[in-house]
Amino acid sequence: MQQKLISLDLDGTTLNSSSQISPKTKNVLQAVSQAGHIVTIVTGRSDKMALNYYDELGLKTPMVNFNGAVGHFPHSQSNDSYEITFQKEIVLDILASKSTLGIQAIAAEGKGLTLTDSTDGSLSPFFPAASRSQDVLNKINLTKDPSAITMLVNPFKKAEITQQLQKTYDSDVTVSVWGGPAPVLELSPKNINKKVGLKFLTQHFNIPRQNIIAFGDEQNDIEMLRYAGTGVAMKNASSWIQDVANVVTTVDNDHDGLAQYLEQNLLQAE
Missing domain, CATH: 3.40.50.1000 (HAD superfamily/HAD-like)
Incomplete structure (x- = not known):
């Protein structure tokens, strides 16, 4: 065999x-x-x-x-x-321009790392809400570089946000769109x-x-x-x-x- x-x-x-x-x-x-x-x-x-x-x-x-x-x-x-990661500064940068871009929620993830800026459990099944203060995505809690960022975005701005993220961070990350009904974008380490x-x-x-x-x-x-x-x-x-x-x-x-x-x-x- x-x-x-x-x-x-x-x-x-x-x-x-x-x-x-x-x-x-x-x-x-x-x-x-x-x-x-x-x-x-x-x-x-x-x-x-x-x-x-x-x-x-x-x-x-x-x-x-x-x-x-x-x-x-x-x-x-x-x-x-x-574990392959990219710089955590990218997360903080996107977090700062979240509302301008049309992003509803952001999660930074990696091995043993799950931080989200959403505290609204009804927002999406793909975004578990942060129930404890240490699970909230911010500068203090994000102590290590992530392997992925997932973002729940305005469905009508999905293409526009993708383009903007690609333009800004193209040398460091790959931007991809999740399949299925949820308007989710994902950033992964380049290549x-x-x-x-x-x-x-x-x-x-x-x-x-x-x-x-x-x-x-x-x-x-x-x-x-x-x-x-x-x-x-x-x-x-x-x-x-x-x-x-x-x-x-x-x-x-x-x-x-x-x-x-x-x-x-x-x-x-x-």
Whole structure:
């Protein structure tokens, strides 16, 4: 048996529309692990917002968060980890011109770092409100450089804000737009994407590219799908993401598309 590295995007891929791992997907992923393959999570989510899924699957492998900016072993002090950041001054600069730009809420995140300037819990499910003073994003609390900034913006000004941020900070960060209904922009360290995380995993496990099967559905999965030996786009992915992939699942994330693919092409093939 050739050992495969399975790289999982979470939202729209491993998770269904209710942000859950279905019993079938969980069973298949655990069967894949038991068959000797390596199952990993490579997500745009923070370590904090992905940990429950990592634990639910019973993983012990490294996890990649913030679209490739952080790679680490949860629950472990392993030295084999990395964190790519950008200057915290960028956060403070954007914070100062927040209302001028049309930004409603800002969060600065990194490994073990979650600060937000929003104290309104009803603002958005994507922005947990700061419940304690030490969780508020300000100059005093922001003591380390972040790996990501997420911003809830005025939906009618999204394109304009993106352009302005790109113009101002282009040499330091990449500005990307989240998929889905929420008008969220994300700033990541320049030239960092999920491919960086995948390279970290291949080096850690000493596994060749051609033995990677990567699953994704969004713009932030493109580099990962291209880098993998087999890039699998979900049926629910937009057509241009599907065009980048080698294969498209026959059903979507609400009908266990990922699990069905692994069953037919990995488990039954053995």
